[in-house]
Amino acid sequence: MTSISPELHLVDFANTAPNTLQQQVISAIDAANAFLDELAITVDNKESANALDTKQALTDIKNFDHINLALDRSWGILSHLNSVMSNDEIRQVHHELLPKLSAYGTWVGQHQPLFSRYQAIVNDKAFFAALEPARARAIELALRSFELSGVALPKAEQDKFAAIQSKLSTLSATFSDHVLDATQAYALPLKAEQLAGLTESGLALVADAGEQFKAREIASGALTQAEIDALPTPYYVASLNIPVYLAIMTHADDRNLRETLYRAYVTRASEFDEHANAKGESLNNADIMRQILQLREQKAKLLGFDNYAEVSLSTKMADNVAEVENFLRDLAAQATPTAEQDLAQLQKYAQDYGIKDLQPWDSAYIAEKVKQSEFSLSQEEIRPYFPLAKVVSGLFAIVERLYGIKVKEQSNDSANKSVNDNTDEVLASRWHDDVRFYQLFDADDHLIGGFYFDLFARSGKRGGAWMSGFQSRYTYAEQDHQQLPVCFMVGNFTPALDGKPSLLTHDEVVTLFHEFGHGLHHLLTQVTVGDVAGVNGVEWDAVELPSQFMENWAWDAEGIALISSHVKTGAPLPKEKLDALLAVKHFQSGMQMLRQIEFALFDLLIHAQTPALDYDGILTTLNSVRQDIAIVQTPDYNRFANGFSHIFAGGYAAGYYSYKWAELLSADAFSKFEEDGIFNPMTGKAFRETILSVGGSFPAKVNFENFRGRSANIDALLRHSGFADAKNHTKNQTKNSAAANASTTSKVI
Template sequence: MTPSPLDLRLVDFADTAPHTLQNQVIDAIDAANAFLDTLTVIESDSAEKTSAEKISAEQALADVMSFDHINLALDRSWGILSHLNSVMSNDEIRHVHHELLPKLSAYGTRVGQHQPLFNRYQAIVNDTDFFATLEPARARAIELALRSFELSGVALPQAEQEKFAAIQSELSTLSATFSDNILDATQAFALPLEGSQLKGLTESGLALLADAGEQYKARELASGALSQADIDALPTPYYVASLNIPVYLAIMTHADDRSLRETLYHAYVTRASEFDTHTNAKGNSLNNADNMSQILSLREQKAKLLGFANYAEVSLSTKMADSVLEVETFLRDLATQATPAAKADLAQLQKYASDYGIDELQPWDSAYIAEKVKQSEFSLSQEEIRPYFPLPKVIKGLFTIVERLYGIKVQEQGHKDAESDSVSRWHDDVSFYQLFDADDRLLGGFYFDLFARSGKRGGAWMSGFQSRYSYEELNHQQLPVCFMVGNFTPALDSKPSLLTHDEVLTLFHEFGHGLHHLLTQVTVGDVAGVNGVEWDAVELPSQFMENWAWDAEGIALISSHVETGEPLPKDKLDALLAVKNFQSGMQTLRQIEFALFDLLIHAHTPALSYDGILETLNTVRHDISVMQTPDYNRFANGFSHIFAGGYAAGYYSYKWAELLSADAFSKFEEDGIFNPATGKAFRESILSVGGSFPAKTNFENFRGRSASIDALLRHNGFTDVKNIDTANTQTTCEVI
């Protein structure tokens, strides 16, 4: 079938009231459960059950595919609700979202433990002749499904299955509460500023604080804390500090007032901890301490039920890495490589800090002093180059880069200002694009929602909302659609959003994820795009994409002054490229600190209490960090990746995948970074195949060999350090 825009099956966001979505989710679960009720236990080759039915592998596959198709409705309705809860959260959406979590958990557990459905997958695999005829994507999806059944407790006795189901349900609720507490704690903080506290802040930073001030006035008026007369008496502009990332970073990077920086740092690193006195709308504490210890305890119970020693082993059972020891060795060896550079980074910061009257550098000083070093050593200021990266130019250049690499074309559809051809969106800031191949064949569509706002969780992410999928029995075809979300500085003072280079890198990163989702040629949904890709390899395409934002030829395509249109001057370009590895040692150790902490708390048995979690974090910091962290720092209480996301015992994936992406990009360095043949090979070997083959196979098909750590060390500027044991390096790289 030739793809058409109808195959995008776009959402009408005007018809997505929370309770409408709630009814759709419940109806979809009911329909899926009704189908499961029709399935009977089937006889395996070794079974001797007269009451069991015997069906062919062909019929078993037909049943599996029918069930997959029925689940599309649930994927869609729940996907929309989850998305809105992340980008437009309010009390109504949150209530419906959380009310459905136990029902979804119960349904997911029933599917994972449903013996008749499991039997059908077994029947397909057991018929070796039939299984050998399946396309690779279908065979891979079946193999992964069988593993998922095992990890869902399908082999457990009835009583233990019920216990497993209860654990899953409680975990889903606890993770949602953890995430809510972080969002509420972030938005609860507001600090009106005096004029003396504004010294050093940039024009764009002041505009952000003024915008935060307007939001503060609106909230205070709505809550009744201030009257209209009180609001009218406040100065205009009214500057307010918040913990939303653009505002927070503006202050931490540029505010001369050290006390203000310390105040914001303390507020940020104690969110949702015992030091946070804020409460939610129901008056409940936002402290995540109990949530964290309960989550670890339940994950350990789940692991033990499944026959694993700890939850880290459960997590690694679906990843490229084979063992906790292997991952820990990889992280500690990389830390050994990075430590000399990190110590040099710290010494450089401390040297400059003394020039600003700071005898002992503290965490709330590091971004501020780092900016001073950049200005002095590299003649580079993020604020000076921000006007050269207006978001429309960056987006246009990004599209040009991927067009040259992969022969694809991007077209915006239904712009918010267009009078016709409108595409429904959930917010006025959102834009929608279609992606076409070189022959004008429609490949998929994506939404950009890039600006920070109230009710939107922090960070940046790609949500693979709708996978590429076809079902010939019903002549059904759908194209991939995804949401790419950021929290960039919005347009202010009639100017477009102006990005820092760090924000440019974030956009490229998420677009790399988006391409992985959109360029797939796999039509089996479970292994299409990012689906079915090992978690420690899923960051490969995203980190890989960042390289073009560090290349002079790529930067030329994404930069021009917002007012004059002039390209980034050579001195600023040279400075930007020279600063690439600035503080890379400390940044690498910071990521390793997070990854090692995550790994160790999930490998520990018995499960750690809150005090044990903090003690583990302090031990890791002692082993890894070169800069002292205040005792009150409660970073872990806001570590959503592992307590509310999918990175539990998997945060190391960022560094693991960075090794892969660096080595993959080295092929472009050898052939030319816009070499179309190399771009075609990367698209065909990595992006197009999704999870239809193991990630190790895909990488080796592209690179022609196993991965090497050399490019990672070179890209981070660690090539002069030779502390890693050669045997360990080879062992680490063999598995990937």
């Protein structure tokens, strides 16, 4: 077993109870408030800020940062558990704490004595200039955060701001609850004839969903054990959990079943969703969305902005709403011709299957038929070549070649054992049996950090995939405190079923690489100032660069050779299937691009609108964006926005465009590897040192230009997307176009 360093400060999940975490959060807030109360009397002007002792001001800031570690830890654990192991107890404690957390955060952001200490450091120009870059950057970002927290507002308006923040935190949590509850409440028992077309793995998934359905019905008292026993075995059930949903939408021959499931998925948490939560309350998010937009607008007005989109962009690389909108619409114009060809191809094949009018619930199904016919490729045929264990070991081999790092897994027999700081060998406790823990080492066996994989879909876990930078790299020399980075990487992949190992689709492989890119950004930082270590302090529209960049190795022949081998025979992916997989990379890329732009433009516009939109206005805006961007008609009942957790319950409000913005960066960064060799160790070293290691200690534009030697341009993105005439695209654009400005303005990279 690999010994685990105490500098990782691992969590004892086996002995972590929600009520204990609640007390820890409250105690941490009380301790931080006590420290703030002891700071000097409020300093109201620049002159008195200058009178503060600068060195003492910096000491106070460092001390306060260190005090907040306890809060970051206890709240981080609780928030994580609420995402991956949600139940009534965890959810109740989590939600009870939200107003207290919000009040504390606002109090800190409006605390004049603390703010004055930051001002004093900046005002002492010689002292500030002598600071290490990471500390200087953290202070600059903190001052901006104070301004965006209303530090300069009159007391009455500060109180109003605090109330808005508190209400927003509660509404966002409720939005997320509704989406999770609506997703997991849906269960559709399937008849034998509805199973036609489903693959072996698909049948295993709906059978597993049936077992989960039985367990829930027994637990809730909806069915007796005798009634459960009377059900057939296996009992097939369709659910809205992503692996099941995609298996049916991609392979089920029953068009009515696909439409039924599609409608259920796109009407979650809307007025068409009749499910209720455990308290019998509606899961409809309509009014919550209205309230969130209204409160965000009020917050923006208090801070002196015209709308919330301006607030969001004030911390990003992009300068203003018009710039982002132009960027998105220009990209849509480039993608549309390819998208129209994509659609025509689907429509042609749909005719062969008796579908005269292609609908959204047909797209994945027909696309799979096209892949099989045009590329001789089926996701199910190649799934056995991507067993999870092989993919993970290959992923680790790839990053070892790129960055000279090594990954070692903690032995599985330590699962759910407690952390024991009194022994030389610390055991990694886990929150679920599926979870795996790893340590990351440099080439000289120097420990870098640790990470957890929680990769399979299950009940009580919110959908999607994400990386949570739970614990940052951090040093507090005054108390000889060393903290190495630790993160959680979470997915909702196809689990092991029927005694077989987990076999991933290539889409799931790409998602794993994406999240691991985020993880490397967090883990490989050399910055020890927590606020700008790893992903912290990185502009939101650049934070996706390392993740999208990492996806490229899942699409390269050399990379695929390392992550694939047949689960039974160990044979490599046959050349014809490899060629087909690489050929299919650009399949439907135009339609996929337009779909993401549709989401991003909708997000931007609803947050740029003033006065704030009501629910009808939200739907009208979405329909308007679809008319401008989409080339496939969407059913009137589609309520995608009601489940758009990224912007209503996550950090992407007026920032969903960041995926496309960062994709431009990542494509151009990878083009350097295409020039030098995708496993070129010197290029990998340069990327690690200029992008991954520096975190948010410098502006993202500076980091990118340090790596690439120039500003980014759009050529590589268009080429990687498979769009025609990409090579000469930027040369033919006018000086005022958004894409041309991407290489000349200070923020449009």
